Amino acid sequence: MQTQGFDFRSHQLVAGVDEVGRGPLVGKVVAAAVILDPDNPVAGLTDSKKLTEKKRELLYPEIQEKALAWAIAWADVAEIDELNILHASMLAMSRAVNQLNPVPEYALIDGNRCPTGLVCPSEAIVKGDLKEPAISAASILAKVYRDREMKALDELYPEYGFAKHKGYPTALHMAQLEKYGPIAEHRRSFKPVARLLEQQSV
Secondary structure, rough: EEEEOHHHHHHHOOEOOOEEEEOEEEEEEEEEEEEOOOOOOOOOOHHHHHHOOHHHHHHHHHHHOOOOOOOOEEHHHHHHHHHHHHHHHHHHHHHHHHOOOOOOOEEEOOOOOOOOOOOOOOOEEHHHHHHHHHHHHHHHHHHHHHHHHHHHHHOOHHHHHHHOOOOOOOOOHHHHHHOOOOOOOOOOOHHHHHHHHHHOOO
């Protein structure tokens, strides 16, 4: 249920929600939801992309420690390929919100649309990760979690350089994908991967 223009500040339990990983060719799309504690603020919150990796890593445990509630959820590669990346992102965000305990009274979603099936009313805020601290906190949790997954994948498949490009279609990633072919974690529905698989099957 979306209720644009509602005064969410009248609620105590407001969740900020963001996702990371729509653009990469590999891995899950990860979402986080955070209910901040107004009596225990976290300094330095902003869009995760504007922070250094070191700063994000420092904020990650602080957010988890100080928040009233937080949750991290995802949609996996099979769900991305089945649903498409937009719907998979929405699914990941709804999973994160619905895992929160206590249950949020309201959810602020980064972007221009809200996921369905939420346990509470919601509002989409474009560039919300720059405007609302709870969304900023969610963006940091999702970003750090996904980056750690890419580092773990890099240890399994060092030849692809996942720790460097985090699965995004950089020149390095495309060259290594061409050289070694897709792994199980690559998104088959994404054009560069689909094109390569098609060439290999000829």
